[in-house]
Amino acid sequence: MGAVAALDLFSLNSHIGEEEAMVRDTARQFVERRIKPEIADWYERAETPVRELALELGELGVLGMHLEGYGCAGASATAYGLVCTELEAGDSGIRSLVSVQGSLAMFAIWRWGSDEHKQEWLPRMARGEAIGCFGLTEPDCGSDPAAMRTNARRDGDDWVLNGSKMWITNAPVADVAVVWAQTEEHGKGRGIRGFVVPTNTPGFSAPAIHKKMSLRASSTGELVMDNVRLPASAMLPEAVGLRGPLECLNEARFGISFGALGAARDCLEATIEYAGQRQVFGRSLASFQLTQTKLADMTLELGKGMLLALHLGALKDRHELRPEQISLGKLNSVRESIAIARECRTVLGAAGITLEFPVMRHANNLESVLTYEGTSEVHQLMIGQALTGTSAFR
Structure with a gap:
């Protein structure tokens, strides 16, 4: 029996349109070609060619891709979410660059700005010539x-x-x-x-x-x-x-619901490959029951997270997505992704702390994703308010 990719167990393509799959695959190829060969060095040096990457991402068409007009692609919410997954499989910092540019700065101008604001900034930002x-x-x-x-x-x-x-x-x-x-x-x-x-x-x-x-x-x-x-x-x-900034934040949180799962997927794929090659007590680490149990549990949470994200994408494309539902996605995706990254590190052992593998880098990044665009506690309270009709914020 041959091995299958973790997410293939969920037949996710049945929830993804042909055009969305093409956009996803294009983003994946970009990450494999441009980001993954360099990201460990960028991370270690804390130096990333942001302006150069912005131009390349603009040429790729992913900056403000879910907006319409002004040089933006007008892609579906699901397509944008899938691109976030692929970018964060490269690194959370790369997805953050695109998310802040498109879902916060560009969206704020697109949604709330004057015609003058839109004409002045959006076309340049979509091309990556101006960064927001x-x-x-x-x-x-x-x-x-x-x-x-x-x-x-x-x-x-x-x-x-x-x-x-x-x-x-x-x-x-x-x-x-x-x-x-x-x-x-x-x-x-x-x-x-x-x-x-x-x-x-x-x-x-x-x-x-x-x-x-x-x-x-x-x-x-x-x-x-x-x-x-x-x-x-x-x-x-x-x-x-506050409606203005909060609506912008919801755009970014939606992208994170997809994006964080990309980091988890990259961790899991690297761990499965490592476990198949690592020899322990004369056999592969992947052949041990405890290892397979960990891999199975992580795959289940990753797949459930992707199914929820795709459902939220479908709701957003129908203009039916509510803020508390975005909180469900952001809370679940980041919480489960950081748990997957940490569990993957245990399978890799000491190798997991090096930049030779992506696991510790993703885990460290997800510590920030866990608290930005609303902490886990904030999203729990937003869900709690929806359930009880009572705000616990004040």
């Missing part, structure tokens, strides 16, 4: 964005931004930042609004964050705004209150 970042998280305000301190005040016809953001993917290399700030608008009370901020604006800086143990192949930084003066037209006209 998304400034929501602050040093003291992660899970509670309503408590942000960054503020925008009116000064004549202009807005003046002050404050800082933290843990911002793409920040050190970005050409444009979508920044969320507290405002005091005339007679309307206090509210959160979004601003499109070119990063060459005086008073704006984005120092890189170094000495990371996770997402080392991702460019991460702060956003610092010191009396950044913007014209009135810089405000996203359609985004009022």
Whole structure:
């Protein structure tokens, strides 16, 4: 009896259209050719050619691929999710680059921006000629964005931004930042609004964050705004209150529901191959019952995660996906993926801690994915609120 690939046991292609499969396969080939041969070195050095990769990803057509118009592909949500799976099989940092560009920065402009914003930025961002970042998280305000301190005040016809953001993917290399700030608008009370901020604006800086143990192949930084003066037209006209950034986050969380499983799949595939070659007590490690039990359990959780992600993709393509359902996907996919990565490390033994294998790199990356775009606890509470009708956040 011949061996089969783990996910082939689930016949997932029956849930995937022909065009979606072609897009997935194209992304997989790109990762095999461009990312996997280099990623260990990029990770070890914490240096990734982000601008070069952005252009290549733009040529591949995956930046903002699920958006319509302005040079975007208008692909299905499921196709976008499958691309996230393949990119994260390369590295979470590569998927983060695409996710932040397309699902946060580009989506914010596409969904909430003016025609001027869209025409100025989206075509260039889709081609990878301009890189975007998304400034929501602050040093003291992660899970509670309503408590942000960054503020925008009116000064004549202009807005003046002050404050800082933290843990911002793409920040050190970005050409444009979508920044969320507290405002005091005339007679309307206090509210959160979004601003499109070119990063060459005086008073704006984005120092890189170094000495990371996770997402080392991702460019991460702060956003610092010191009396950044913007014209009135810089405000996203359609985004009022927290609904704006939260809707953007849901786009990114959907991609993570698929993406994290790519990291788990890469770990599992590497582990199965290793176990088949590693000799212990005169026989292959793969022939031991305990090893096969671990592989079977991990395959089951990976397959269940993919089935849930594909179901969520189908719901999103029918415009029926609800935020609490996205929480189901993000919570399950990341939680199970990090458990798979850790279990794979036990099969590889000491070899599992080296960059010769992808397992520890994926495990370290998933520690960040576990808490960004909403911690596991936040998603548990969102699900709990849906179940009980009662919010436990305040």
